[in-house]
Amino acid sequence: MLGFQTLGQFIIEKQADFPYAKGELSRLLRDIGIAAKIVNREVNKAGLMDILGHAGNINVQGESQQKLDVFADEQFISALRSGGECCIVASEENEDFIPINDEAKYVVAIDPLDGSSNIDVNVAVGTIFSIYRRVSAHGACLSDVLQKGTEQVAAGYIIYGSSTMLVYTTGKGVNGFTLDPSIGEFCLSHPDLQIPKTGTIYSVNEGNYVHFPKGVKQYIKYCQVEDVSTNRPYTSRYIGSMVADLHRNLIKGGIFVYPVTSAAPNGKLRLVYECNPMAFIIEQAGGRATNGWDRILALPVTELHQRSPIFIGSEAMVKRAEAFMAEAGTLTFNDIITA
Ligand code: AHM
Ligand code: MG
Numbered sequence: 001m002l003g004f005q006t007l008g009q010f011i012i013e014k015q016a017d018f019p020y021a022k023g024e025l026s027r028l029l030r031d032i033g034i035a036a037k038i039v040n041r042e043v044n045k046a047g048l049m050d051i052l053g054h055a056g057n058i059n060v061q062g063e064s065q066q067k068l069d070v071f072a073d074e075q076f077i078s079a080l081r082s083g084g085e086c087c088i089v090a091s092e093e094n095e096d097f098i099p100i101n102d103e104a105k106y107v108v109a110i111d112p113l114d115g116s117s118n119i120d121v122n123v124a125v126g127t128i129f130s131i132y133r134r135v136s137a138h139g140a141c142l143s144d145v146l147q148k149g150t151e152q153v154a155a156g157y158i159i160y161g162s163s164t165m166l167v168y169t170t171g172k173g174v175n176g177f178t179l180d181p182s183i184g185e186f187c188l189s190h191p192d193l194q195i196p197k198t199g200t201i202y203s204v205n206e207g208n209y210v211h212f213p214k215g216v217k218q219y220i221k222y223c224q225v226e227d228v229s230t231n232r233p234y235t236s237r238y239i240g241s242m243v244a245d246l247h248r249n250l251i252k253g254g255i256f257v258y259p260v261t262s263a264a265p266n267g268k269l270r271l272v273y274e275c276n277p278m279a280f281i282i283e284q285a286g287g288r289a290t291n292g293w294d295r296i297l298a299l300p301v302t303e304l305h306q307r308s309p310i311f312i313g314s315e316a317m318v319k320r321a322e323a324f325m326a327e328a329g330t331l332t333f334n335d336i337i338t339a
Pocket of ligand 1: 111113114115116117205240241242243268
């Protein structure tokens with residue numbers, strides 16, 4: 001392992017990119033990395049421990065929470081609390097934001113364990129985080145969290161998969177670190193990640209096809225048509241775990257779509273915890289992220305648990321899907337759902 005750069009070393013080295021930084025952001029990223037290692041340990045032994053199953057609570061979206069969701073939520077909040085580098089944390093698992101240290105200048109939004117319905121079948125799950133500079137002078141409040149995605153100073157995800165990786169950006173490219181369990185450190189394994197400009201993978205829950213907008217249906221048909229010059233038909237890959245689906249598409253090239261459906265008229269995924277951080281990362285890797293029409297990062301944020309449709313991945317593929325959306329028209333919700 002000698003010669004590898006650890007996450008800690010990398011963060012300290014990159015602090016020089018921000019001449020006015022006093023090290024708080026570096027320490028915040030370090031705190032997240034520490035909690036990620038603890039969550040990784042528990043996720044890895046989930047099959048051995050009596051930790052599976054539902055905790056019995058229902059989260060704010062009305063979904064049943066599993067024990068590891070609760071554990072991950074507690075670990076990240078506790079690491080951020082003891083680090084003291086953020087004023088508030090907003091977590092997908094909690095209805096309201098949680099005050100941490102009113103002296104601190106950063107705000108953290110986190111989805112502690114995304115895709116947790118996959119845990120009991122040994123499929124990769126992830127953590128998604130996003131960091132903002134607070135806008136309030138004191139008395140951190142909701143407006144500190146309800147900032148546009150463009151205001152993020154850092155975002156990242158951890159994928160607990162066949163190996164565990166932490167991928168993050170501070171707005172100067174994207175770097176990936178793989179956890180070496182023998183030394184317990186994240187080591188730089190994927191420097192300066194770039195998503196291919198186009199690809200051959202489309203990721204969408206096709207079981208919902210009948211409920212999709214016309215433009216999405218037509219784009220899916222486009223992906224399935226044979227055309228040698230554009231390498232179609234494309235490959236369909238859908239894990240049902242956003243971090244894992246996007247991580248694969250980031251490395252290999254592809255598009256991930258979670259559109260509005262007749263059952264979820266605003267989409268399913270959360271703007272603050274899932275769409276904005278992933279959009280920041282994918283844009284920084286040279287990709288594109290929109291809601292089918294508008295850039296995700298520029299969308300107004302009005303609620304903590306707001307949802308948004310998302311089209312994200314390789315630039316050319318996302319643009320092509322947007323063209324189908326535009327072509328299908330967007331008059332009313334019923335118009336876009338009708339095939
Ligand atoms: P969660 O935050 O409750 O885990 O839900 C988010 C997950 C994403 O990881 C994934 O992309 C999506 O839900 C899958 O949803 P569906 O099963 O409707 O395809
Ligand atoms: Mg989630």
